[in-house]
Amino acid sequence: MQSNVPSTPASLTLPARRFSTFQIVCSVLFILTFLGSYKLAQVKPLLLFETEGRRNIWKFVTGMFPPDLSWNFLSLLGRPILETIQISLMGTVIAVVIGFPIGLLATSSLTFKGILYERELAGSRPRAMLRKGSYLLARAILSLFRTIPEFVWAFMFVRAVGLGPFPGVLAIAISYSGMLGKVYSEILEHVNPGPLEALQATGASRLTILLYGLLPQSLPNLVSYTLYRWECAIRASAILGFVGAGGLGQQIEISMRMFNFNQVTTLVAILFVMVAGVDALSARVRNAILGRSSV
């Protein structure tokens, strides 16, 4: 009978707020990591305010103005600017060429599961293993490509094939093919399966299903993401010059090393204008492709 006794209206008062174990563990780990990192990274905020640091920063800031706009300097920049754009374009296109096929292999709905394989004979185990194997291999390659920063790729390619824009293109191509391939496969895995099923019912082959079912659905997203990556490539290719892979970065590094900070101001301003221009351009194209009204 005891169980029938209605609970006391104590439950009307708000329960005291309790932290879950997960939150407590996370906070403790966070604090420990913070303390450990603080010690390890040799953080000395006072360094910023010491006489020497202060003098250096002041020298830098005053050195930055006025920006160097002399014709001598500006005329040097035409080629690096164009080179930066060329590297980003070429690199992105090759990244698509490498990333797209690997991305297809890394799409689980294309290689081994989902409606395209519902009717696959259960008996053919070796084939299934092969499919799964190629899927895993493609994923591993993509993750290797994109996990190593493009900067490190550029460094190695400069060593392998020499200075100039060519290693820059290769670095962007490799690391961006990893990113593009991964995102392509995610986009392809999340298409609406209805049209695929309909095509399959007509007896279409897998290639036909890919061409007429998958791609038409996902093309706008694929193109839009590629354009977004191209924006990132412009920024990246400007930086790659630091290791001798051509473009604006090389000029930034030279000016920095020569303590010509007023040139750095000019270069950063140019970089800003370039990136903003490409941003605006690609935003327009992307909106047009995705059928949104332009912002």
Next chain:
Amino acid sequence: MAHTPTQAAGLAGAKRRDLLSTPNLIFLAGFLVLMAWSYVGTEFSLRGLLGGESAVQILTYAKKLFPPDLSTDFLLKTGYWTIETFAMSFLGTILAVLIAFSLVFLSSRNLMFTGLLFEMERRRPWVRALRTVLYLSAKAALNLLRTVPHLVWALILVFAVGLGPFPGMLALGIHTGGVLGRLFGEVMENIETQPIEALQATGASRLQILFYGILPQVLPEFVAYTLYRWEVNIREAVILGYVGAGGLGQQIQIAISLFLEHRLLTLILAIYLIVTVVDSLSAYLRSRLA
């Protein structure tokens, strides 16, 4: 009137010609010209790459990398540098959140001068002007932080405070602060207005609205963006070492310059490991949040 069939034929024809319409052709031609221009400009050589000189050079270099240097001594050192890189990215991200969070309220239009919160405001032009000026300067500050690439920030800070992971952490924090500030600002300007309106109707002050109407909405998204930027930062932390900001990057620069290829491979494996760990950690935390 026999216009129905012709119209249908016309429609079909229009549809077929659509792919080869003039704008499309112009676009295609422009793209090809751009590609040709880039091909020449970057001294790219497809033949060299597919079986020619460059391919040989790349393969030779790749062969030199193997086997990785797995001596205990070097592995221990690599472990230390890896943790140093991790620490840099971790503290950098925290600094970035501090910067972004302190500027985001000033750089959100709907908190500073327009929209729901200010509908009932008495007309006092100078207050409005002051608010606008604050807004614009916060916006400009964030733009400045974001525009200067993190590598340039690192160079400046190495110059100011000397070598080591500390300037690297500062550079990451400053640049990412600008990026997060913009992302946070976008979240802030796109919040649901209904809870705010409801709170306002109860007579809540702006501070109360901020705490009970705005922050609960934006904080989860702030955390998600921060975790996402942390993934980016661990990669950048690797790069910053190149200009003397410690961690794996510095060692990679040394290994490449001194032709220590076996060590280079070990370091690259370490990068792969730490980046993968951070990526999965951040993905796990974000999935817990959602």
